[in-house]
Amino acid sequence: MAGHSKWANIRHKKGAQDAKRGKIFTKLIKEITVAVKNGGPDADSNPRLRLAIQNCKGQNMPKDNIERAIKKASGAGGEDYIEVTFEGYGPDGAAVFVECATDNNTRTVSAVRSYFNKFNGSLGKDGCLQFIFERKGIFVIATEDVSLEEDDFMMEMIDGGAEDVDFEDPELISVSCAMEDFGSVQSKLNDLSIEPKEAGLKRIPTTFKHLENKNMENFEKLIDALEDNDDVQQVYHNCENYDE
Template sequence: MAGHSKWANIKHRKGAADAKRGKLFTKLIKEISVAARTGGGDPESNPRLRLAIQNAKGANVPKDNIERAINKATGNDSTDYTEVSYEGYGSNGVAVFVEAMTDNPTRTVQNVRSTFRKYNGSLGTNGSLEFIFQRKGVFTIQAPEGIDTDEFTLTLIDVGAEDVEFQDNTFLVTCAMEDFGRVQKGLEEQKIEAENAELQRIPVSMVSLDDEAIKEVLKLISVLEDDDDVQKVYHNLDIQEHQYEWL
């Protein structure tokens, strides 16, 4: 993804998080619940849970909410969530990859399929977008006060970062999927906590649309993101900064 698109996407996500904080909290708590249920409630021995807690703290989820989610997930009355994904195309050939957690897969696939159809898209088979997206580790880090940015960049590269960008006092770090844990450990050794750290699906090719054509695809993405079962929506749409206001 082009640098401009990455930074614009970060700004959009922060703005969307402020506008839809309740839904964001729900998605983060759901990830904590699944991580605790599948790997245990101790973050020291459960890397997925440790990461989920870190991301929740970065979004200012209250500590009580986090602890409550862990306790419930490791108890007898936890909700049994299934992780599912859907691949398809919006209008004008824009690839859209949806990741969800649901207690009712039938409901979720029906809702996702209906949304694609409503906005002139269509669901495909799993694996149909494999050639469009690469799995990468992505870290967003607020620069600690007084840090030497050049030295820190070299440290990140030494522990496995493929690409390090710095803008507006924020580091955007990308690494290969298999180096995600290595970079995470390197940050822990530096006593630096990322604002957000996750495996993302990064498009290897982008689609640009004019202002009129892009609105329908942006609506598809927005409605999918608003679905309570949907955790993340990835796409290969090259959104210009002024077009984010329609998302």
């Protein structure tokens, strides 16, 4: 079960600087807003909101910030976001999948298209990457939060529906599962009183692309531009030699 991780390019990022953390908080608050608008402000009856709150806690967002975001989203003046996705190719044909939440789709489409064009990529049609990415449940857990031995923890996760458990990082454990088993793995972690630092359905590449050095600079600039855009929630790619 343990071994080289197929989802290394979306693993939890440690040691974020203040500016980066601010970006993360902005995206998490937007996820709370979307969750509340779609399912209401009660986390007990809204699984998406419950997951958003859990991810906020994993990033050490203050409780007051979380409660304020829920209250604002519940009011009449809360922003309305639509969720849109973009599929395209970066330099040398590397696949790039972008998830957005926006209150102005025209602005978002224009910005995302400009990034691809500027850095030697191109947007594709919806569904063009359907065979390159598959959705998986991913849980990132602090090693210090797990009291079980590695083998025992692995067996508990398998029993809960996990497909893979990765212990390569000494500080973090990554657990993956099929999309339909996300809830059962989450329940197993709850039974073990383990709260992940990050959890969600991620788009995991099934095939990988190795970029030549001459194309890497533009690829890095493309990913950075996308991740810096406030409308972008998640960016996935299949470049195996991109250093996060």
